[in-house]
Amino acid sequence: MAIRIVKTDAPKEKVSADKLGFGKVFSDHMFMMEYEAGQWKDPRIVPFGNLSLHPASTVFHYGAEIFEGLKAYRRADGGVQLFRPEENIRRMNNSADRMCLPQIDEKLFMEALETLVRIDESWVPSAPGTSLYLRPFLFGNDPFLGVHTVQTAEFLIIASPVGSYYKEGLQPVSIMIETEDVRAVRGGTGYAKCGGNYGASFRAGKKAEEKGYSQVLWLDGVERKYIEEVGAMNVMFQIGDEIVTPALTGSILPGVTRKSCIQLLKDEGYNVNERLLSAEELKEACRSGALKEAWGCGTAAVVSPIGHLMMDDEVFTINSNEIGAVTQHLYDTLTGIQWGRIADTRGWIHKID
Ligand SMILES: *Cc1c(COP(=O)(O)O)cnc(C)c1O
Numbered sequence: 509m510a511i512r513i514v515k516t517d518a519p520k521e522k523v524s525a526d527k528l529g530f531g532k533v534f535s536d537h538m539f540m541m542e543y544e545a546g547q548w549k550d551p552r553i554v555p556f557g558n559l560s561l562h563p564a565s566t567v568f569h570y571g572a573e574i575f576e577g578l579k580a581y582r583r584a585d586g587g588v589q590l591f592r593p594e595e596n597i598r599r600m601n602n603s604a605d606r607m608c609l610p611q612i613d614e615k616l617f618m619e620a621l622e623t624l625v626r627i628d629e630s631w632v633p634s635a636p637g638t639s640l641y642l643r644p645f646l647f648g649n650d651p652f653l654g655v656h657t658v659q660t661a662e663f664l665i666i667a668s669p670v671g672s673y674y675k676e677g678l679q680p681v682s683i684m685i686e687t688e689d690v691r692a693v694r695g696g697t698g699y700a701k702c703g704g705n706y707g708a709s710f711r712a713g714k715k716a717e718e719k720g721y722s723q724v725l726w727l728d729g730v731e732r733k734y735i736e737e738v739g740a741m742n743v744m745f746q747i748g749d750e751i752v753t754p755a756l757t758g759s760i761l762p763g764v765t766r767k768s769c770i771q772l773l774k775d776e777g778y779n780v781n782e783r784l785l786s787a788e789e790l791k792e793a794c795r796s797g798a799l800k801e802a803w804g805c806g807t808a809a810v811v812s813p814i815g816h817l818m819m820d821d822e823v824f825t826i827n828s829n830e831i832g833a834v835t836q837h838l839y840d841t842l843t844g845i846q847w848g849r850i851a852d853t854r855g856w857i858h859k860i861d
Contacts, residue, residue: 509551509616511539516555518737525635528671530808535631535640535667542649543661551616551677553627554611556666562651570646572658573703574603577807578764579623579639579670580860582632583848586642587861591846592677593621594858595764600644603700609646609658617644620665625860628667637672637843641808673809678831678839679813681804683738684762685787688818690729691736691759698736698759698831705761706740713739721818723804727787729759735785741804741812742766745785747836748800765805769838771854778834787819796823801832810846811839816833 516536523533533554541551576596580588596615604611621642625632632640644665648658689712692698697705709724716724723739735754736744742763751773756762773780793799794817802814815829818827831839844850845857853858 509613512552513623513627514552514554515627518555521630523669523818525633525638525671526675528633528669530670530673531641531643531668533669535628535669537627538667539624539663540796543663544659548610548612548616548663549671551620553624558661558719559664561649564651564653566648566650566658566660568653569653569703570648570655570776571702571707572607572609572661573645574600574607574609574647575643575645575701575703576600577701578621578642579807579846579849580642580667581639581846582634585848587848587859588625588629588632589619589846589848589860590625590642590855590858592764592858593618595767596644599701599762600646603702604646605845606697606700608704609648610658610661612663612673622860624665624667626673629860630670631667633669635672637674639670639846641668641670642666643668644779659833670808678811678813680813680826680831680834681722682720682816682818683723683725683804683814684716684719684818685820686716686724686726687732688712690732691726693729694758696729696759699756701761709739713822719818721816723769725817728757733786733788735787735790736760738804738814741806743802743804743810743814744769745790745793746800746832747803748798749779751778751780751834752785753780753782754785757784765807765810766844767812768842768856769805769826772838772841773834790817791819791824794819794826799824799826800825801834803832803835803838805838809861810842811835819829 726736728734804812813831
């Protein structure tokens with residue numbers, strides 16, 4: 509299917525790198541197509557703008573929505589590249605499968621990403637740490653209220669130039685274990701990147717913020733015992749000389765950054781284990797001093813060191829609230845590969861130029 513292109517005749521002014529923030533500024537174009545009668549139709553790039561939707565649209569009533577998040581990076585030689593986009597494409601189709609939304613042809617999806625980035629190439633910023641964040645999303649759009657699986661859907665990709673996550677260097681964050689709300693349960697939608705998971709997480713996030721913590725650390729929804737992930741990031745710990753990250757049990761989002769960190773560390777000979785990790789074990793490791801480092805990992809922040817951990821009203825300080833050697837190393841290596849400063853030996857880079 510050929511992608512039709514309608515260019516804007518009113519390009520917007522660019523915003524300076526220090527005023528970008530995250531997800532507030534959008535590029536000149538967007539990709540969209542509709543699913544109807546079992547087929548995707550009219551894939552096109554059009555000027556960025558509002559959507560007009562039927563008030564009964566499925567997405568508003570029954571939460572049939574999934575999304576992805578990846579970035580286009582500007583190299584020093586001026587070229588632009590993506591990081592493991594095929595992983596996001598595959599994950600989107602896994603999410604679609606869970607939510608009974610239509611699959612998207614992988615080749616068409618990749619072409620849509622490439623075409624949008626090429627057309628809005630001037631929107632890929634070049635200041636250190638900045639990038640063009642790409643947000644594919646897909647939702648059910650049937651114009652009636654009956655509860656049913658989706659027959660009509662809409663798929664879009666929008667693009668937002670984003671500022672450096674760390675303007676003053678990598679600052680450790682404080683996080684709080686959430687003991688009341690849960691994010692997901694096995695058999696539910698935890699492994700799918702769907703909007704509803706976020707809607708359900710806002711209350712705990714707000715509570716954490718009010719107590720002075722930037723994010724929550726989720727426990728499993730069944731036994732309320734095992735560590736799952738942090739806010740919108742996966743989580744890793746160095747306990748003694750073992751690197752531990754919660755195993756993908758179905759309620760955890762399988763992050764591309766998580767997968768990449770595991771690969772990098774294993775390649776370098778670290779003892780990395782994906783396993784169950786209880787809050788009790790973590791607490792014990794804090795008390796004994798065995799917990800050396802803790803960090804979150806995700807596309808937005810790459811890695812985010814955890815400096816304070818609050819569990820049952822006890823606050824533990826990790827690595828003197830400083831970024832640890834493993835966290836720093838992962839940050840340097842991943843960002844090095846993403847921005848093209850370090851050679852990619854694993855086929856992770858997808859050049860757009
Ligand atoms: C997107 C996301 C992550 C991180 O995934 P990446 O592919 O590394 O960006 C982690 N947890 C949740 C809940 C997410 O939505």
